[in-house]
Amino acid sequence: MKIVIDARMSGLEHAGIGRYVSNLIRAINCQSSAVSNCEATSSAYQQFTLLIRKSKYLEIKKEIGSKFKLVIVEAPHYSLKEQILVPLALLKIKPDLVHFPHFNAPIFWWGKQVVTIHDLIKHESKGQETTTRSGLLYWFKYLNYRFLVWLAVKRAAKVIVPSDYWKKELVQRFKLDPDKIVVTYEGVEKKFKPSTINHQSLAILSKYKIVKPFLIYTGSLYPHKNVERLVETVKQLRLRLSLVIVCSRSVFYERFKKKIKEIKVEKFVNLVGFVPDEDLVELYQEAEAFVFPSLLEGFGLPGLEAMASGCPVVCSDIPVLREIYGEAAKYFDPYDIDDIAEKIKKVTSDKRTSNTLIKKGFEQVKKYSWQRMAEQTLEVYARSTCI
Numbered sequence: 001m002k003i004v005i006d007a008r009m010s011g012l013e014h015a016g017i018g019r020y021v022s023n024l025i026r027a028i029n030c031q032s033s034a035v036s037n038c039e040a041t042s043s044a045y046q047q048f049t050l051l052i053r054k055s056k057y058l059e060i061k062k063e064i065g066s067k068f069k070l071v072i073v074e075a076p077h078y079s080l081k082e083q084i085l086v087p088l089a090l091l092k093i094k095p096d097l098v099h100f101p102h103f104n105a106p107i108f109w110w111g112k113q114v115v116t117i118h119d120l121i122k123h124e125s126k127g128q129e130t131t132t133r134s135g136l137l138y139w140f141k142y143l144n145y146r147f148l149v150w151l152a153v154k155r156a157a158k159v160i161v162p163s164d165y166w167k168k169e170l171v172q173r174f175k176l177d178p179d180k181i182v183v184t185y186e187g188v189e190k191k192f193k194p195s196t197i198n199h200q201s202l203a204i205l206s207k208y209k210i211v212k213p214f215l216i217y218t219g220s221l222y223p224h225k226n227v228e229r230l231v232e233t234v235k236q237l238r239l240r241l242s243l244v245i246v247c248s249r250s251v252f253y254e255r256f257k258k259k260i261k262e263i264k265v266e267k268f269v270n271l272v273g274f275v276p277d278e279d280l281v282e283l284y285q286e287a288e289a290f291v292f293p294s295l296l297e298g299f300g301l302p303g304l305e306a307m308a309s310g311c312p313v314v315c316s317d318i319p320v321l322r323e324i325y326g327e328a329a330k331y332f333d334p335y336d337i338d339d340i341a342e343k344i345k346k347v348t349s350d351k352r353t354s355n356t357l358i359k360k361g362f363e364q365v366k367k368y369s370w371q372r373m374a375e376q377t378l379e380v381y382a383r384s385t386c387i
Contacts, residue, residue, distance in 0.1 A: 027374030119298030125224035187370030284309035307361030328364035
């Protein structure tokens with residue numbers, strides 16, 4: 001049986017989705033067989049094909065060896081090109097099932113498919129303030145996005161989501177059968193763990209021009225991430241705490257820099273840009289806390305990575321983060337600067353609270369595994385081929 005995974009968005013340059021795709025591929029590569037709930041045998045699931053970009057060929061080939069067949073499809077995501085080239089590639093492969101790990105499944109592919117919907121954030125966070133494009137172009141792309149999501153969830157044999165919160169949202173919004181939607185929690189890579197030797201810490205701090213003590217935020221600067229309110233909070237705290245912002249994406253970067261100058265917090269905010277995971281672990285360990293003020297999240301992977309690294313987490317009190325982080329985080333009202341400031345003060349000034357959160361974080365992270373996620377995804381493939 002031929003299974004194709006659209007892996008064109010693999011890699012950290014594609015943020016959370018890229019990490020999801022990369023870890024799914026790695027974990028499936030480690031699986032010796034798939035679990036089957038129908039007549040198909042597990043050995044039939046050995047014929048995997050990845051659709052990839054040319055720039056990723058050597059990296060992926062070196063990492064996964066010969067288990068996957070690699071097919072280059074040089075088509076950027078969200079483009080007209082992918083609507084043409086991806087179906088053409090699939091017609092040549094003739095797969096029994098295709099997994100699209102994002103909503104951008106091609107309109108002109110009618111074969112059996114599984115789709116991952118990471119969230120519906122763009123359904124909620126919309127309007128001119130959420131884009132850097134002109135109004136007419138934005139609304140054209142927004143309506144296309146809404147149509148593609150609707151089409152993807154309606155066509156799919158199974159829909160994968162990263163949390164129960166988004167399963168409920170999909171059921172309600174699209175009137176889907178709950179059995180059609182499968183929750184597969186994501187995981188934390190083994191590299192995110194406290195190092196026993198901190199001799200590199202001073203070099204890492206110097207490399208990024210960071211002065212302790214500091215708070216850290218990792219993620220994009222989209223409006224729903226609520227980072228501007230976090231900056232306002234740091235200004236209000238009037239403590240010797242700076243804010244380090246790790247962000248690999250350039251979208252909204254200039255707008256954010258302008259905002260920092262407007263409220264005169266250049267001395268407190270350090271925009272360090274992209275940081276490789278090996279350095280990020282060190283920064284998490286040196287930080288007073290990881291602060292996550294997001295108004296909407298699909299899963300909240302950065303908080304789990306911070307926990308795994310031994311960093312206490314202070315975050316928004318929103319349903320999806322409550323579901324994923326449990327009792328291992330200190331929660332605040334993301335719309336209330338005073339409450340954000342109070343919770344940050346509590347964690348950074350009370351060593352007992354900080355240590356308790358760190359211990360709970362280590363336990364919480366154990367609940368999540370990329371390997372388990374891959375096993376559940378393989379089960380979804382098996383069940384989908386029976387439909």
